[in-house]
Amino acid sequence: MAVTVRIPTPLQKLTNGVEEVESSSGSVMDIINDLDAKFPGIGERLAENGKVRRFVNIYVNEEDIRFLQAELTFINDGDEISIIPAIAGGSK
Amino acid sequence: MEKLFIPADIYNEMLIYCKDHLPDEACGILAGIGEQVTAIHKMTNSDSSPTSYMMDPAEQFIAMKEIRKNGLQIVALFHSHPVSEPKPSQKDKELAFYDDSAYLIVGLESGCPDVKAYMIKEGDVAKISIEIV
Numbered sequence: 378m379a380v381t382v383r384i385p386t387p388l389q390k391l392t393n394g395v396e397e398v399e400s401s402s403g404s405v406m407d408i409i410n411d412l413d414a415k416f417p418g419i420g421e422r423l424a425e426n427g428k429v430r431r432f433v434n435i436y437v438n439e440e441d442i443r444f445l446q447a448e449l450t451f452i453n454d455g456d457e458i459s460i461i462p463a464i465a466g467g468s469k
Numbered sequence: 470m471e472k473l474f475i476p477a478d479i480y481n482e483m484l485i486y487c488k489d490h491l492p493d494e495a496c497g498i499l500a501g502i503g504e505q506v507t508a509i510h511k512m513t514n515s516d517s518s519p520t521s522y523m524m525d526p527a528e529q530f531i532a533m534k535e536i537r538k539n540g541l542q543i544v545a546l547f548h549s550h551p552v553s554e555p556k557p558s559q560k561d562k563e564l565a566f567y568d569d570s571a572y573l574i575v576g577l578e579s580g581c582p583d584v585k586a587y588m589i590k591e592g593d594v595a596k597i598s599i600e601i602v
Contacts, residue, residue, distance in 0.1 A: 434526045441530075461526070463566070464512075464566075466558065467518065467522045467561065468520045469520040
């Protein structure tokens, strides 16, 4: 059983419209690197210098990785990862 | 998307929510299909600021799962500008990741809500119309 990665609509243009991608168990960064190998360009949208970007939220099953071990969180086979770009802005 | 169709009750609920959160910016998601809004998700602004917003990530995650479960899409994302006109700021443009959804801004500067909607793609802004149905 693999890891399932749910790709959000705004990033599906980088995955040729694919909504779910399978990856292998490993750290969150391992999985981002694997995604980037499959879909070049997606990695830099998600992470920079080995850190998940500030306005990208990543969940493992129901847990925000910021409350686990962030980029080092180990993802097991059967887990589901959700990538959720933040919704933010404001007048200044 | 060139036009948004928003039911009057949802539109009014959004305006009341934005006014109730003054002096801070308020934010939320309008879900539906295509250009038609059918549901509102009022979200917590975790910035608690009159000039900035960020939807609470946990609430956003739950709302997006519910929207998907109900077979709906994110039609529009709304937030208020309590002290400025309803035009996308530089920050709004830089953080507009959901370029298939409309960005709706509720201007409250004059006391009378002024609501405008835009498509924002890679920093380019195009105004779209809103029809209250």
